[in-house]
Amino acid sequence: MRTRPALAAALAPAVLLGLTACSTGSDDGATAEPAASGSASPTAQCAPDDLPTLTEGTLTVGAGEPYEPWYVGDPSSGEGFESALVYAVAAELGYDAEDVMWETVTFEQIISPAIKPFDLAAYQTTITEERAEAVDFSSPYLTSRQGVIVADEGDYADAASLADLEGARIGVTAAQTSLDAAESAWGDAVEITPFSAAGDGMTALTSGTIDAMVMDVDQGVAASTVYFPDTQVVGTLPDVGEPEQLGLVLDKDSGLTACVSAAVDALEEDGTLDELRTQWLKSDDIEQLS
Known part of the structure; x- marks a missing residue:
């Protein structure tokens, strides 16, 4: 697997933001529950030696080109909300930082039913019922506005x-x-x-x-x-329908889904996700227009 190179500093802002065009929208406005996993249990067989990853002992993560606030510089830096999130999930599963590898992918690769070149993807992907027919989602890690x-x-x-x-x-x-x-x-x-x-x-x-x-x-x-x-x-703006939630994406019926969801849930429970949101996402004090 290859580690993604850092984005060139000269890349235009419009191009950076253009990369997000597909990732935050929902296909049908519905919020789906995370898809069921394969045979993994959320409380057992979640150690690296037991997880059915593409490469034994390695967690391969898919993402698009880096842009703030999700990725600051190369994803492997741990800087930016989703980069930090991935390393926190990996640590919860028992992986060292050097055991996390990054794979550059398109949004279409992430949500398609095709076999994935990653174990999980972190690309601001909204959980929807339609997408959940083709891929698995972890527990949600962010509710967007x-x-x-x-x-x-x-x-x-x-x-x-x-x-x-x-x-x-x-x-x-x-x-x-x-x-x-x-x-x-x-x-x-x-x-x-x-x-x-x-x-x-x-x-x-x-x-x-x-x-x-x-x-x-x-x-x-x-x-x-x-x-x-x-x-x-x-x-x-006021919310429309169900809240829009983002989840990590995995292959349909992946044997990793339950363990990854358990890791996200643990990070929510111990306050880590709140800390990451406060550190990297600066929207807490932005109020809804009346």
């Missing part, structure tokens, strides 16, 4: 409510959760423009083509502080 980003010097910089944004040109990522959330929040009171990637929408926002962009709030915080510093997140 949709944030609204505006330009610091734009007409809507002081927006504090949904009503304040009526009449605005709102960008969303096509066929993703942001589209459903925006339509539910404003209906016909705004002009919604779909973009193929979040980075395209943020570029349109900074150029004045649109007035606001809706995307995953944690991604939006990173976009406004790292990649597009002349923008800000003014709030989140």
